[in-house]
Amino acid sequence: MGTFKIEGGHQLKGSIQPQGAKNEALQILCAVLLTPEKVTINNIPDIVDVNKLIKLLEKLGVKIEKLSKSTYTFQADEVNLTYLESEQFKIDGRGLRGSIMIVGPLLARFGKGYIPKPGGDKIGRRRLDTHFEGLIKLGAKFGYSKEEQFYGVEAKRLKGTYMLLEEASVTGTANIVMAAVLAEGQTTIYNAACEPYLQQLCKMLNRMGAKISGVGSNMLIIDGVDSLGGTEHTMLPDMIEIGSWIGLAAMTKSELTITNVSWNDLGLIPETFRKLGITVEKQGDDIHIPAHTNGYEIQSFIDGSILTIADAPWPGFTPDLLSIVLVVATQARGSVLIHQKMFESRLFFVDKLIDMGAKIILCDPHRATVIGHDFKSTLKATTMTSPDIRAGVSLLIAALSAKGTSTIMNIEQIDRGYENIDERLRAIGAKIERLD
Ligand SMILES: CC(=O)N[C@H]1[C@@H](OP(=O)(O)OP(=O)(O)OC[C@H]2O[C@@H](n3ccc(=O)[nH]c3=O)[C@H](O)[C@@H]2O)O[C@H](CO)[C@@H](O)[C@@H]1O
Numbered sequence: 001m002g003t004f005k006i007e008g009g010h011q012l013k014g015s016i017q018p019q020g021a022k023n024e025a026l027q028i029l030c031a032v033l034l035t036p037e038k039v040t041i042n043n044i045p046d047i048v049d050v051n052k053l054i055k056l057l058e059k060l061g062v063k064i065e066k067l068s069k070s071t072y073t074f075q076a077d078e079v080n081l082t083y084l085e086s087e088q089f090k091i092d093g094r095g096l097r098g099s100i101m102i103v104g105p106l107l108a109r110f111g112k113g114y115i116p117k118p119g120g121d122k123i124g125r126r127r128l129d130t131h132f133e134g135l136i137k138l139g140a141k142f143g144y145s146k147e148e149q150f151y152g153v154e155a156k157r158l159k160g161t162y163m164l165l166e167e168a169s170v171t172g173t174a175n176i177v178m179a180a181v182l183a184e185g186q187t188t189i190y191n192a193a194c195e196p197y198l199q200q201l202c203k204m205l206n207r208m209g210a211k212i213s214g215v216g217s218n219m220l221i222i223d224g225v226d227s228l229g230g231t232e233h234t235m236l237p238d239m240i241e242i243g244s245w246i247g248l249a250a251m252t253k254s255e256l257t258i259t260n261v262s263w264n265d266l267g268l269i270p271e272t273f274r275k276l277g278i279t280v281e282k283q284g285d286d287i288h289i290p291a292h293t294n295g296y297e298i299q300s301f302i303d304g305s306i307l308t309i310a311d312a313p314w315p316g317f318t319p320d321l322l323s324i325v326l327v328v329a330t331q332a333r334g335s336v337l338i339h340q341k342m343f344e345s346r347l348f349f350v351d352k353l354i355d356m357g358a359k360i361i362l363c364d365p366h367r368a369t370v371i372g373h374d375f376k377s378t379l380k381a382t383t384m385t386s387p388d389i390r391a392g393v394s395l396l397i398a399a400l401s402a403k404g405t406s407t408i409m410n411i412e413q414i415d416r417g418y419e420n421i422d423e424r425l426r427a428i429g430a431k432i433e434r435l436d
């Protein structure tokens, strides 16, 4: 189990470039399975989950060439479907959440797609009904082995249809879109998820020859085509990293510039941090956070009632930043209610913040009230374990703001989604060391 040793209480300074988006990369990499032609992908983050998926594609027979640190080509012209029936595939598929998105492309192009129950964060139940209900609607035969927790779908040729998704699932929508692009006739997906990750996927598929309209909305209309060709794609900067760095700057009273953030794709993220009283300045395509020497003050609603920050499917506020917002609120002036509607156990990490001296009341598994300290007392350094990727980074931010030396264990969780985080933080002045 890897560990970070962090000496907190220091101001940081400088600029930081966000990595390519983790959750976009997982979709885009699966899409290379839809064509026998070469696909070039730029700005691929060097993170554990993405590297695991690249390895999995390699074992599926995809030819992979690394052109530079973050650019790869992929060619799926000789796919080895027998790997899907191997014991090794069960181990590899379970290693991350994103592996679920190989199912749609494999089903559409080769008539069968299998996957063990995928991994990812343990943040409550993470069911896959939306994925498989959509694929079944397209004509797939579905099978599930309860003992092995192994899912499978098969179909000779998928047929387009109308479907109303039960929930706007991010990876579910991506899976269904990747199946529908090669189906016969027209598919309409209503209540589709529409995160920038999905917009990017649809744009890439259209460049490959797919016919998808409604991109960016919750109704996608897809006219199936017989085959897709190669393309080149560049990943957006990771909006969750961007939000994490905004929080880090405020909480450590540091002046930071986050470069090339693709402002137009950030949705409510800047505005939500502004509601916590944080100054988020737009400088071209950069975000500049001045040093919050006098702290930051949480706004109330117009009627004077306590601010609530809740997650919602895009264009609502992403659930992946609520843990960061929560930790930043612990040093704000004022109070806020954090409402994590989507996941059942993502707020339990607040126990560790409470140990550090934060004033938080966990009202129930979904809601926590935070009463900010206004920097009148700093958090106390401690030893903690990272339960999931975003809680891990939140604890890291807490440790960087705390006086004294903290240790965070199980940093593999953080490495799942943040590229070389210790080195990048050291470059802006953080005192952080990786112990094995
Ligand atoms: C690899 C990847 O891309 N992971 C992201 C993806 O996971 P993933 O695609 O697995 O998440 P889903 O969008 O399927 O659902 C996430 C959770 O929200 C609930 N739900 C979802 C939609 C809805 O309208 N109502 C609702 O309650 C689901 O029941 C589930 O518990 O999207 C999540 C939600 O943005 C993010 O946290 C994950 O980082």
Ligand SMILES: C=C(OP(=O)(O)O)C(=O)O
Pocket (backbone or CB within 6 Å): 022, 023, 049, 096, 097, 098, 119, 120, 121, 320, 389, 390, 417
């Ligand atoms: C929950 C997340 O990831 P995953 O879906 O891969 O577990 C996340 O990125 O915050």
